[in-house]
Amino acid sequence: MRKRLLSVLMIGAMASSLVACGQPNTANNGGSNAQGGGASADSSAVRLLNGKPEIDAQLQDLAKLYKEETGNELIVETIGGDTSASDELKKMYQAGNMPDIFVIEANQAASWDGKLADLKGETWTNNTEFELVDDSMGTIGFPYTVEATALGYNADVLKAAGVDPSTLTSPDAYAEAFKTLDSKKDELGIKAVLGWCAEPSNLGWSSGTHVFGQYLDAGLAADDTTYIDLLNDGGQVDHDRMLAFAEFVGMMNQYSDPDLLVDGTYDEQVAGFKAGEYAFITQGNWCVTSPDDVDFECGFAPYAFEDGIDTIIAGPPSYWVAYADGNVEGAKAFFNWCAGDSAQNILVNDAGLVSPFSDCQYEAVNPFYASMKSYIDAGKFSGWHTMLKKDGLQNQTCQVFADYAQGKLDAEGFTSTIEQVIKDYYAN
Known part of the structure; x- marks a missing residue:
């Protein structure tokens, strides 16, 4: 069943478009709260x-x-x-x-x-x-x-460290940037290079959907369904691409705040980024919604786990x-x-x-708007095809990310384990 989650846009079609939100339902609302609902007496409502x-x-x-x-x-x-x-x-x-x-x-x-x-x-x-x-x-x-998701960054921190985000289109470029930022943590006033959390209970939706979605779409045109089609054909995975992705995630694990990586929460992750404790964050534009949230410029950089990847994921x-x-x-x-x-x-x-x-x-x-718009206007955006995977798969893959973060797996182990988990889930 084909679904048009994203269509290729004409240049400028999104010049005044883009919208944030997307975090999980963790807040109590102050308006009407439907726990079972209640039909209005007015049937026309x-x-x-x-x-x-x-x-x-x-x-x-x-x-x-x-x-x-x-x-x-x-x-x-x-x-x-x-x-x-x-x-x-x-x-x-x-x-x-x-x-x-x-x-x-x-x-x-x-x-x-x-x-x-x-x-x-x-x-x-x-x-x-x-x-x-x-x-x-x-x-x-x-x-x-x-909404858009990629590696969000603190532009002021990157500039102070001499890191040009436009050059972050390969694993080697990221390795050099992460190493530089890590060596200057005290000088830059950051706690860690990356705010990334692989805790499966609270943030499994993030690792299992958004981060995993980079394997499916990073570097592809918005209408390219190569890897989601492969996934939905019995849970097949491109081994070489997944291994390259795993090695990049391993680098994320290495440079993340260790206090956040295994046991953190979404609120802690976002609060740390807003406070300037992290140069990068593994979230989307929903994590910073107001100019009042931060006192620095925000931007997006691609998950460049293969040479030449230069897109972010954007769409509904x-x-x-x-x-x-x-x-x-x-x-x-x-x-x-x-x-x-x-x-x-x-x-x-x-x-x-x-x-x-x-x-x-x-x-x-939204503080990420200018960066989002620049990618979309340039046609450098991929689809939200992670939303087309078999429903519930994220609840299985997120545990593999957690095991990797805890050091139970290496890159090869992550790759072989997630391949088996996906294959088994699609078989049942």
Whole structure:
């Protein structure tokens, strides 16, 4: 089943686009909290299940403005705490209490086959190349945000160390840069070269999805599905590419903060980067959303585990979809309004997102925005094809990253183990 997670963009199509967010649901929200939901007495209202508690307040403001401008009611129900949107949706479906709009990742589409509305021909589809298209179900996904992930860096620290990030397109270049930064830690005032954590319980989503995704896509064009196609064909892995990736991850392990590497948390990782303790961080633009978060320039560098890799991963990691047995017309009306100026103003300027719509006039305030935009304008971005792997694989691969970080495996051992883990997961 083909899904267009990313299409090749015309140069400049993203000149005023890009959006942040994407961290796991670890915060408690202060708005409406849906633990099972609750249908509105007004049957014409549209219920949206939000899986990002960090933007609950902004979505509540969005709903108020939608009512003011259109007279239509949008009820935002936000999942908080450690409850995932996917788990909550299963409960709501079983209870016959489905929202009209909810969020899915591209590889979850198959589980909703026949239950999602086709949005083909809607006005908003004319202004983006990021809609999710499925061969059997049609246009099913509304892209509410664009996110990017690579090796985030502190440009001030790199400049002080004499490291030019534009040269980081090979393993040798990284080895030299990491060695230089490590030798100047005291002078630079950093704790470690890298803020990288392979703890599987709290950050398995990061290692098993985002970092693993670099093996699948780094260096490839946005529409190149070579390695995700291989993976989804019975769990096949390109051994040589995986070994090169493993050797690069080994270098990351070597230069990471040892206190963070094995037992750290997302909050500790991000706090350390924001405080200037790390030159690099293994996250995306969602980890620093406001200019007030940092007092230095942020940028992205590629995971150059092979010579010549010069891309970052960029695109929508997830989508809003309309439940076919719900208020489809209401959902369509909201999507068309949401792609317009009023909604994009809130989503970009208040929620810190990066718009996927080419006619959006607002530039994101995200500190990584300028770097993201430079890669996208140059066509130097790869797809989020990690979201098309077999659902749940990340829960298995993340343990291999953890074992490697703990010194239980070398690069060859990492490669052979992750190959076997993937093969077994696809076989079952």
